[in-house]
Every structure is written in C-alpha cells, then in structure tokens.
Amino acid sequence: MSSFRTVTMVTAVLLVVFAAVSGNRYYLDIFIFTCFYGTLAVCWNMMAGLTGLMSLGHALFVGLGAYSVAWGVSVHGWSPLVTWPMGMGLAVAAAFVIGMLCFRYGLRGYFFAIATLAFGEVAFFMVSATETLGRSDGMIMPISSTDIPGQLQFFEKWPYALIIMTILIGTIGVGEALMRSRTGYYWRALRDNEQAAEALGVNARAFKLRCFMLSAGISALCGAFYANYVAFVDPRSVLGVELSIQMLVYSIVGGMSLLWGPLVGAAVLVPFSILLRDYSAMPGGDIVVYAVLLAVLALLLPQGIAGWFVSKWRT
Amino acid sequence: MSLDIFLQAIVSGLANAAMYALIAVGLTLVFGVMRIINFAHGEFLMIAMYAGYFAWSLLGIDPIVAIVLVTPVLMILGTLLYSGVMRFALRVPEINQMAVTLGLSMLFQHLALVAFTGDNMLVTQARAVAGVELGPVVVQVNQLIACGISMALLATLYLVLQRTDFGLIMRAVAQSRDGAALSGIDVTGVYKWAMAVGIGTLGVAGPLLVSILYVNPHVGALFTLKAFVIVILGGLGNFTGALLGALIVGLAESIAGAWFSASVAAAVPFVILILILLTRPEGLMNRSRRA
Structure with a gap:
C-alpha cells in the first residue's frame, strides 16, 4: 500500500465510525479514548516495532504534555497555544537527554526498557512530591459553564473527537512518509541488525535519537489533549507505568x-x-x-492481529 | 538529622535489605538460567503473602510455621508457570516475552482484587508490636525474625549453588545452554527447577513479609520494580550481586526516607538504577564487557 492510501483508508474508517457514533455522547467518549490510546500506541511502536527500541517510560512524555497544560492553565491561565508547544518541547528535550545518555552507553533490549522505566518512575515520584503540581492528588483544571474555544473547553464532545482524529491521522501520515524515506529505512535497518547497519555507515545514535524524540513529541501532544479533554491530571493516570504498558499491550495485540x-x-x-x-x-x-x-496473543500470534490479517490477505 | 535517627535508618535499612535480597535472588536465578525477565515475580510474592495471611487468619497458623506450607505451594506454582507459560515464551522474541509476563502480572493483580478485595491485610500478633532496644535503636521483633530466616536461607542457597552438583548443573546451563545440553544435562529439567527455586524463595519471603507489611493486590508490582533495580545493580543473573544490590537499595532507601519525603525516597532506587545503567550496565559484580 502506498503511504497515501494508508492515510486515506485510516481517515475514511475514522470518519465512518465518527459519523456512526457522533449522536451518542457515551460512544463518542469511547471513540475519543480509542483514538487517544491508538495514537500513543502508534508512536510507541514507531520506536519499538520499527526501530527496535522498547521503551517502558513513555508515560513520562505523556505526563510532560498533560502537566504542562494543567499547570499552565491553572497557575497562569495560559492558552493551549502556549502550553501544547511547551509540553511537546519539554518532552522532545527530555527524550534528547535520556536518549543521549542511553545510546551513548549502548543500552539495548531489556536494558533500554528498564532504563526508560526508571526515568518514568523517577518522574512519577517527583511529581507526586511536588506541591505546585498537586502532589499525588493531581490537578483539577478550571472549568467554566460556557464553552471557551480558546481554552479548548467545549460542552459537546465532537470538537474533541475532531482534534484527536487530526492528531491520529497526522501521526499516521508522518509515520508513513518517514517509513518510505531514508530515515525509515535506516530505522528498520537498525532494528534488524544494528552492527551491520553501522558498518554500512548509518549513524545509529543519531537515527535512534531522532525516532525517540519524534515519538516523545507525539506522546506529549496526546498528553496535552488528554489534559484538555478530561480537565484533570494526576500522576497515576498520566505518569504511571501502567500507561506505558498499555502502549505495549495495544502494539503486541495489534501487530508491531x-x-x-x-x-x-x-x-x-x-x-x-x-x-x-x-x-x-x-x-x-x-x-x-x-x-x-495479551499473554495468549504474545505467545500464539507474535505478529499480532493486523500482521496476521495482512499475511493471510497477501497469500 | 540526629545521629540516633541515622543509626535507626541504617538498622531498618539492613533489615529491609535482607528481605529484598531474598526476593531478588529468585528473579536473578530465573533470569540467569532462562534469560527471561519475569515481570510477574512480585505477583507470586503477593500470592505468598496472601497465603501467609490466610493461614494465620483462617487457620491460626503462625507465619513462621506457615513458611513450611507456603513454600512447597509456591514451588509447585513455579513449575506450573514453567510448563504452562515460560516453556512457550522461550521461543518468541524478547518483547513478546515481556508482554507475556506483564500479562500474567496484570492477571494475578486483578484476580487478587476480585478474590480478596483491595483492602490492606496484615498479620497482627502480639509480637508485631514488640521491639528490641539496641542502644538508641529499636528493631521490631518480626523484622529480626524475618532478617534471620532470610539470611539463613540465602546462605543455604549460596552453598547449594556453589557446592553441590545441582548447583553446578544450574550454573552450567546459565553459562551456556547449548554446552550444557551437549554435556548431557537435561536443560528442560533445569529450567523447571530454576523456576521452582526462584518462585519457591518467595514462599519463604511472603509469610515473613506479611507480618511486617500490609498485603494488597498491588503490593507485588512495587517489589517487582525494586527487585529489578537490585538485580541490575548487582549484575543480572549474579547471585552475590543481588545480595550487594539489596544492601545498597535497602540502605539508600531508608536513609533517604529519614531525610526527605516518602515520595522522594521511593524515587531513590530508580535514580541509583539510572546511574548504574549509564556507568556500568553489566552491574557491579559481573565481569565488564569493556576492557
């Protein structure tokens, strides 16, 4: 499939589902969360499935996005136009630092996973101890009874659905374009055999870092969206290791x-x-x-549902 | 901070370290032999803690006596885990192995939540509130007992691994699976035993721990993470490394707890983990890969 076709198909499916559920607030809520977790899983898998970097600390980046928004609006009343880029910037910077450290010392496989897990946990406990970020109780963002589009506050759910759909389609589009670019081929080469790729002149550290930063930025974007949609953030929901594990679960089940x-x-x-x-x-x-x-699929269907489907369809 | 508090922190840190070591050696043993990190390790500890608790609350069995009953049960669970799950996990990629054990960990946590509710449970005997004064420092009697039993078991395990044929075979498989198989060692049997011993140690740790610390369905996750820190600190698969790692984590945590808030203290093991991964990822006790 060409990248254009993938994006068109995803968009078409999303629009059909959106049209079908838009009349019902409950189903729309499920749709929004599906897109939210779907985007996170896709950007997590850009690292794990396509570049071979298993992160268990992605909640850290989601948390940076969510807390930037929550802190910005409740302490300073900043607009999402400020807080969303701020969250993404912080996440990209954090990924840069963590990535520099991990790749400089050649952490791979389990070791990279556990190092990222440790960074995530440190952030979790630090936020739980910080007074201005509401400690473990979390932060409730100010809500008014009327819609404030400038603060992304809507009574109806469909504007949120449109936002997260845009983010999801954008992520798939960027990912597909990259997969067909030199960067994407380098990523897969690094996944399949890092030493061979390096011997052929691929700058492993730089390309892994690029992937990590991109993935972190998108995660923070999702986190920022989450904060605006739910209007409440706490360490357990946006920084907990459970969230990082969820991304892994969806990727394994879907196909990496x-x-x-x-x-x-x-x-x-x-x-x-x-x-x-x-x-x-x-x-x-x-x-x-x-x-x-999860346990059964990981053992019996290592290529995931989508991988299985595609392999059936092609033969 | 006064000297007394510092001494108290050191003594509690040492007591915790003995328990941590007992929990971590099981994890490191399984990894050393099978090269799989078991993310559900802590959940087996949780099961052992519940077993210890119910032995006391329903049958009136003292946790120390309960060890004799709980350990064989956990060893059997370990072999079942091998033949039911791990056997198949050996064939799939690393990330799927992680997913499998993570799935198990979630499964056990939520089954426990359904079966035992989320309430905290603790064995409260008369000796739970008793303490021994050593100069300015007070140690709980239960902590002393736990510490003593744990050290005795660790010493036994060490001797078994170093001095018996059984230990030699295990170390052989850990070093080279194919080499061991070529020398006529039944590798599958060794895997099964490694799981039995690795999970079985938790059968000793669980009842001891439940008379010191509350058990709830999520207690395992906390210990899994701490055990990771400890085994990586010492060097994955390294027995004495796990002891050293436990000592460092136990002490660092309780000293940090005396100085800072509980949340900051909880982050300390992870900070240590990051530092060790960046400077010496092979762990303190494993031979360096770099010259």
Whole structure:
C-alpha cells in the first residue's frame, strides 16, 4: 500500500465510525479514548516495532504534555497555544537527554526498557512530591459553564473527537512518509541488525535519537489533549507505568511490524475494556480478560492481529 | 538529622535489605538460567503473602510455621508457570516475552482484587508490636525474625549453588545452554527447577513479609520494580550481586526516607538504577564487557 492510501483508508474508517457514533455522547467518549490510546500506541511502536527500541517510560512524555497544560492553565491561565508547544518541547528535550545518555552507553533490549522505566518512575515520584503540581492528588483544571474555544473547553464532545482524529491521522501520515524515506529505512535497518547497519555507515545514535524524540513529541501532544479533554491530571493516570504498558499491550495485540498495527490493537481492546468495565458486575473483569488475551496473543500470534490479517490477505 | 535517627535508618535499612535480597535472588536465578525477565515475580510474592495471611487468619497458623506450607505451594506454582507459560515464551522474541509476563502480572493483580478485595491485610500478633532496644535503636521483633530466616536461607542457597552438583548443573546451563545440553544435562529439567527455586524463595519471603507489611493486590508490582533495580545493580543473573544490590537499595532507601519525603525516597532506587545503567550496565559484580 502506498503511504497515501494508508492515510486515506485510516481517515475514511475514522470518519465512518465518527459519523456512526457522533449522536451518542457515551460512544463518542469511547471513540475519543480509542483514538487517544491508538495514537500513543502508534508512536510507541514507531520506536519499538520499527526501530527496535522498547521503551517502558513513555508515560513520562505523556505526563510532560498533560502537566504542562494543567499547570499552565491553572497557575497562569495560559492558552493551549502556549502550553501544547511547551509540553511537546519539554518532552522532545527530555527524550534528547535520556536518549543521549542511553545510546551513548549502548543500552539495548531489556536494558533500554528498564532504563526508560526508571526515568518514568523517577518522574512519577517527583511529581507526586511536588506541591505546585498537586502532589499525588493531581490537578483539577478550571472549568467554566460556557464553552471557551480558546481554552479548548467545549460542552459537546465532537470538537474533541475532531482534534484527536487530526492528531491520529497526522501521526499516521508522518509515520508513513518517514517509513518510505531514508530515515525509515535506516530505522528498520537498525532494528534488524544494528552492527551491520553501522558498518554500512548509518549513524545509529543519531537515527535512534531522532525516532525517540519524534515519538516523545507525539506522546506529549496526546498528553496535552488528554489534559484538555478530561480537565484533570494526576500522576497515576498520566505518569504511571501502567500507561506505558498499555502502549505495549495495544502494539503486541495489534501487530508491531506495521505502522498502523497498534491502532488495530487499540480499536479492539479500548472499546472492549470500557464496555466490559461498565457492564460487567466483576470489578477489574476487563483487565482479567485483557491480560489473558495479551499473554495468549504474545505467545500464539507474535505478529499480532493486523500482521496476521495482512499475511493471510497477501497469500 | 540526629545521629540516633541515622543509626535507626541504617538498622531498618539492613533489615529491609535482607528481605529484598531474598526476593531478588529468585528473579536473578530465573533470569540467569532462562534469560527471561519475569515481570510477574512480585505477583507470586503477593500470592505468598496472601497465603501467609490466610493461614494465620483462617487457620491460626503462625507465619513462621506457615513458611513450611507456603513454600512447597509456591514451588509447585513455579513449575506450573514453567510448563504452562515460560516453556512457550522461550521461543518468541524478547518483547513478546515481556508482554507475556506483564500479562500474567496484570492477571494475578486483578484476580487478587476480585478474590480478596483491595483492602490492606496484615498479620497482627502480639509480637508485631514488640521491639528490641539496641542502644538508641529499636528493631521490631518480626523484622529480626524475618532478617534471620532470610539470611539463613540465602546462605543455604549460596552453598547449594556453589557446592553441590545441582548447583553446578544450574550454573552450567546459565553459562551456556547449548554446552550444557551437549554435556548431557537435561536443560528442560533445569529450567523447571530454576523456576521452582526462584518462585519457591518467595514462599519463604511472603509469610515473613506479611507480618511486617500490609498485603494488597498491588503490593507485588512495587517489589517487582525494586527487585529489578537490585538485580541490575548487582549484575543480572549474579547471585552475590543481588545480595550487594539489596544492601545498597535497602540502605539508600531508608536513609533517604529519614531525610526527605516518602515520595522522594521511593524515587531513590530508580535514580541509583539510572546511574548504574549509564556507568556500568553489566552491574557491579559481573565481569565488564569493556576492557
């Protein structure tokens, strides 16, 4: 599939689903969260599936985006036009520093995963200890009873759906374009065999860093969106290791060899777990099903749902 | 900070370190032999803690006696984990291995939440509030007991690994799986035993810990992370490294706790982890890959 076709198809599917659910606030909410987690999983997988860098600290970047917005608006009343770029800038800078350190010392595989996990946890505990960021109680953002478009405050949910859809389509578009550029080929070369790629003259550190920074920036964008949509952030929801693990779950279930694979994972699991959570009598029942699914799929279908589908379709 | 508080922090740090070491050696043993990081390690500790708690609350069994009952159960769980899951995980890529054990960890946490609710549970015997005064420092009796049993078990494990054929075989598989298989070692059997021993140590740690610390469904995740820090600090798969790592983490955490707020103290092990990964990723006790 050409990159243009992938983007068109994703856009078409999103628009159809959006049109179908836009009349119902509850379904629209599920749709928005599916897009949110889908975008996060796609940008996480740009690192893990396409460049071979497994991060377990991506919540750190989501948290930077979300807290920039929450802190900016509740302490200074700043507009999203300021806070969104600020969050992204901070996340890209953090990824640069963490990446420089990790790649300089050649951390790979489990070690890179655990190093990023450690950075994420340090941020989690630091925010939980910071008075101005509301400690572990989190921050409630000011809400008014009327719509304030300049602060991205709407009563209706469809503007939020349009925003997150734009972010998602943009992410897929950028990702597809990169996959067909020199950078994308270098990334996959690094994933498949770093030493061979380096021997052929690929600057491993620079290209890994580029991927990490891009992925972190998009994560922060999603985090900023989350803060504006939910109007409440706390360390557990935007900085916790659970969030980083969720990105991994959707990617594994959806399929890591394809850029849009994780989106499939999110599209299956997010609505499923929200519905199960709301309609089943068993507390935590959604996670039980989801955890079993994860373990079983990781063992039996290593290429994920999308990967399996594509391989069936091509033969 | 007064000297007394500092001494107290050191003594509690040492007591914690003994428990941490017991929890971490299981993780490092399994990694050393199978090259899989078990993200569900802490959940087995959680199961052992619940087992210890219910043995006391329902049957009136003292946690120290409960060890004898809980350990075999955990060893069996370990072998079941091998034959039910890990056996298959050996064949898939690293990231899928991580996903499998993460899935298990989530599964156990939420099953525990369903079965035992999210309430904190603690064994409260008369000796739970008893303390021993050593000059300016007070140590809980339960901490002393836990520390003593844990050190005894660690010493036994060390001797078994270093001095017996069983230990030799395990170390052989850890060094080279193919080499061991070529020498006629039943590698599958060794994997099973490594899981049994690695998870079995938690059967000792669990009942001891539940008389010091509350158990709830999420307690395992905390210990999994700490155990990671400890084993990486000492060097993945290295037994004595795990002991050293536990000592460092236990002490650093409790000294930081005396100085700063609890949240900052909780971040300290991770800061240490980052520093060690950046300066010596092979760990303190493993031979350096760089000359």
